Amino acid sequence: MHTKITTPENDRFLRACRSESVDCTPIWLMRQAGRYMPEYRALRDRYTILEMIRTPELAAEVTMQPLRSFDLDAAIIFADILTLLDELGLGLRFIEGEGPVFDQPVRTTGDLKRMEPRPPAESLAYTLDAIHCTLDKLENRIPLIGFSGAPYTLACYAIEGRGSRDFPSAKKVMYTDPELWDQLMGLLADQVGDYLVAQVEAGVHAVQLFDSWAGSLSPQDYTRYVMPYSQRVYAKVRACSDLPFIHFATGSAGILKEIHQAAGTVTGVDWRIRIEEARELIGPDVPVQGNLDPLALLGPEEEIKRQAGAVLDAVKGQAGHIFNLGHGIHKTTDPGKVKTLVDFVHAYSRRET
Amino acid sequence: MHTKITTPENDRFLRACRSESVDCTPIWLMRQAGRYMPEYRALRDRYTILEMIRTPELAAEVTMQPLRSFDLDAAIIFADILTLLDELGLGLRFIEGEGPVFDQPVRTTGDLKRMEPRPPAESLAYTLDAIHCTLDKLENRIPLIGFSGAPYTLACYAIEGRGSRDFPSAKKVMYTDPELWDQLMGLLADQVGDYLVAQVEAGVHAVQLFDSWAGSLSPQDYTRYVMPYSQRVYAKVRACSDLPFIHFATGSAGILKEIHQAAGTVTGVDWRIRIEEARELIGPDVPVQGNLDPLALLGPEEEIKRQAGAVLDAVKGQAGHIFNLGHGIHKTTDPGKVKTLVDFVHAYSRRET
Numbered sequence: 143m144h145t146k147i148t149t150p151e152n153d154r155f156l157r158a159c160r161s162e163s164v165d166c167t168p169i170w171l172m173r174q175a176g177r178y179m180p181e182y183r184a185l186r187d188r189y190t191i192l193e194m195i196r197t198p199e200l201a202a203e204v205t206m207q208p209l210r211s212f213d214l215d216a217a218i219i220f221a222d223i224l225t226l227l228d229e230l231g232l233g234l235r236f237i238e239g240e241g242p243v244f245d246q247p248v249r250t251t252g253d254l255k256r257m258e259p260r261p262p263a264e265s266l267a268y269t270l271d272a273i274h275c276t277l278d279k280l281e282n283r284i285p286l287i288g289f290s291g292a293p294y295t296l297a298c299y300a301i302e303g304r305g306s307r308d309f310p311s312a313k314k315v316m317y318t319d320p321e322l323w324d325q326l327m328g329l330l331a332d333q334v335g336d337y338l339v340a341q342v343e344a345g346v347h348a349v350q351l352f353d354s355w356a357g358s359l360s361p362q363d364y365t366r367y368v369m370p371y372s373q374r375v376y377a378k379v380r381a382c383s384d385l386p387f388i389h390f391a392t393g394s395a396g397i398l399k400e401i402h403q404a405a406g407t408v409t410g411v412d413w414r415i416r417i418e419e420a421r422e423l424i425g426p427d428v429p430v431q432g433n434l435d436p437l438a439l440l441g442p443e444e445e446i447k448r449q450a451g452a453v454l455d456a457v458k459g460q461a462g463h464i465f466n467l468g469h470g471i472h473k474t475t476d477p478g479k480v481k482t483l484v485d486f487v488h489a490y491s492r493r494e495t
Numbered sequence: 496m497h498t499k500i501t502t503p504e505n506d507r508f509l510r511a512c513r514s515e516s517v518d519c520t521p522i523w524l525m526r527q528a529g530r531y532m533p534e535y536r537a538l539r540d541r542y543t544i545l546e547m548i549r550t551p552e553l554a555a556e557v558t559m560q561p562l563r564s565f566d567l568d569a570a571i572i573f574a575d576i577l578t579l580l581d582e583l584g585l586g587l588r589f590i591e592g593e594g595p596v597f598d599q600p601v602r603t604t605g606d607l608k609r610m611e612p613r614p615p616a617e618s619l620a621y622t623l624d625a626i627h628c629t630l631d632k633l634e635n636r637i638p639l640i641g642f643s644g645a646p647y648t649l650a651c652y653a654i655e656g657r658g659s660r661d662f663p664s665a666k667k668v669m670y671t672d673p674e675l676w677d678q679l680m681g682l683l684a685d686q687v688g689d690y691l692v693a694q695v696e697a698g699v700h701a702v703q704l705f706d707s708w709a710g711s712l713s714p715q716d717y718t719r720y721v722m723p724y725s726q727r728v729y730a731k732v733r734a735c736s737d738l739p740f741i742h743f744a745t746g747s748a749g750i751l752k753e754i755h756q757a758a759g760t761v762t763g764v765d766w767r768i769r770i771e772e773a774r775e776l777i778g779p780d781v782p783v784q785g786n787l788d789p790l791a792l793l794g795p796e797e798e799i800k801r802q803a804g805a806v807l808d809a810v811k812g813q814a815g816h817i818f819n820l821g822h823g824i825h826k827t828t829d830p831g832k833v834k835t836l837v838d839f840v841h842a843y844s845r846r847e848t
Contacts, residue, residue: 309790317794318794362769362802363788395749437662440666441667449713
């Protein structure tokens with residue numbers, strides 16, 4: 143099914159993604175639907191994360207929650223980058239206090255062969271249904287963003303079986319077993335590409351590729367072992383759509399050029415590099431998204447405004463900036479501080495432009 | 496006591512730290528004495544880490560262990576950045592599988608007041624004794640490096656009470672309680688500075704300041720909340736010594752200029768930025784130390800040589816390069832691979848210069 147894309151009433155986000163003029167800087171926040179919100183926690187008391195993701199009505203409801211409290215310029219579908227791996231048979235569980243764990247990690251060619259990839263349009267149909275459901279609720283007011291984890295980040299989880307500080311098992315496979323690496327990364331690239339295409343066909347207005355752990359790589363290793371697979375993802379999406387494609391990695395100050403080169407029309411920038419230096423690295427005409435430290439939201443209001451103002455000042459008068467955090471909202475964040483930030487970004491950038 | 500510094504027989508490391516000519520590139524490795532070595536694990540079976548650090552003969556023995564197996568160009572005293580906090584009364588314990596934990600973290604001015612700082616020359620005398628003992632054993636063959644954690648990294652541990660991915664409690668204090676932050680960072684800067692001075696007076700040939708978690712900061716926050724205290728450390732050391740001072744942080748690609756500006760005559764570079772780009776950022780005449788991914792040592796020999804060769808090629812013909820990993824040796828590393836790396840770096844750089 144190919145939904146006709148209509149321009150939402152508020153198209154600031156989409157315009158900024160295309161470096162077009164805007165009345166003020168658009169803002170959305172990674173993990174804007176999450177545990178920091180009491181209404182999210184109320185649902186989480188009754189359902190597991192996976193139940194919430196796999197029930198389209200619930201996923202749509204969670205997607206809508208932050209939009210009722212904050213004047214955000216985009217919604218992002220509530221889902222998780224790891225469901226794709228779960229649907230490949232890796233056995234995802236979320237353990238309280240430890241995070242995600244896979245009971246069937248992929249360490250050998252045998253493990254890989256046990257995986258039974260189905261088209262993501264089937265295996266992840268619940269997220270596509272959640273997109274339909276959310277689009278109905280949004281009534282074309284603001285754009286909806288779809289997303290996926292990138293092949294490298296998914297491969298890290300698949301091989302380690304859990305989060306890690308430095309991913310020794312994944313890198314060991316990368317260095318010692320190029321064939322297994324290529325098979326796993328190739329399979330994931332196809333799955334991720336098809337998944338993003340399916341989300342585009344379901345009607346999202348933009349997609350974001352999260353390569354959360356790419357910042358664990360040297361620029362040389364990223365280029366050699368990862369970039370070709372992210373390029374394959376990008377090519378699949380580009381073959382069917384010219385929608386904005388945001389490519390985001392954390393801790394990526396030293397590989398930003400490579401991240402931009404691999405994929406995307408917009409580059410996500412985390413807070414550990416000045417946004418003006420990021421623009422110099424990737425080219426001043428490339429739209430950028432970022433880059434406030436999410437933990438700045440733990441500070442007092444004047445600190446939040448000072449830091450957000452500094453980000454806006456650094457790209458003042460330049461087209462192609464979407465305000466965001468450099469990573470997801472921290473679970474201890476006061477929702478009132480999120481409102482302060484969102485309203486400040488609009489008011490300050492409107493005044494300044 | 497102020498030991499007269501004499502130049503060691505092998506002074507490649509010291510010469511490279513001063514950008515002087517060398518016959519081949521010097522190499523030492525962070526955490527070169529550690530769990531990857533069977534002889535280290537044999538001692539660890541009998542003693543706790545803190546016993547090993549606090550018994551000068553044992554600390555000296557551990558310091559010497561890697562020198563018997565590998566042709567390293569510098570030794571680094573066996574110690575831990577966290578003993579300084581333990582001696583301030585924070586109650587350090589190492590928990591298997593979890594890492595270091597402090598029973599008395601610092602969250603309030605009251606917590607801070609309970610600390611009873613003594614001169615590090617007294618409180619950390621065991622490490623100074625270990626330095627004397629090691630210098631005796633080294634018989635002036637190669638230089639000995641002293642070190643300390645930097646104020647920010649120590650403050651993160653002091654406030655969080657343990658390691659963390661993003662240090663929310665530390666940043667919350669930094670943003671919301673500037674007075675407590677200044678008092679804690681000031682106290683730590685004085686302790687760290689005095690500790691490094693004491694190590695210099697005990698006879699080390701160079702020092703390294705480890706700001707392991709500085710990479711969690713935006714360049715703006717590093718400059719505002721951290722740099723002044725690292726500058727204070729550096730000023731203390733510089734007031735009594737012109738020995739090489741290496742300043743190292745991980746994940747620092749976006750704050751390298753600031754790291755260099757804050758402290759040091761040599762800048763440590765982790766693997767997540769090309770070393771030639773690091774040199775462009777901080778200035779081509781600043782000596783650099785780095786920058787192989789420690790996990791490259793989990794790869795086959797040809798991969799190790801390929802990656803180490805690429806680092807050497809990137810700074811070929813340039814003075815002021817000390818080869819090192821971009822972080823400590825991983826505990827699962829095969830010691831044979833370490834030997835391969837050390838010998839390769841010497842042979843390849845000798846051939847190439």
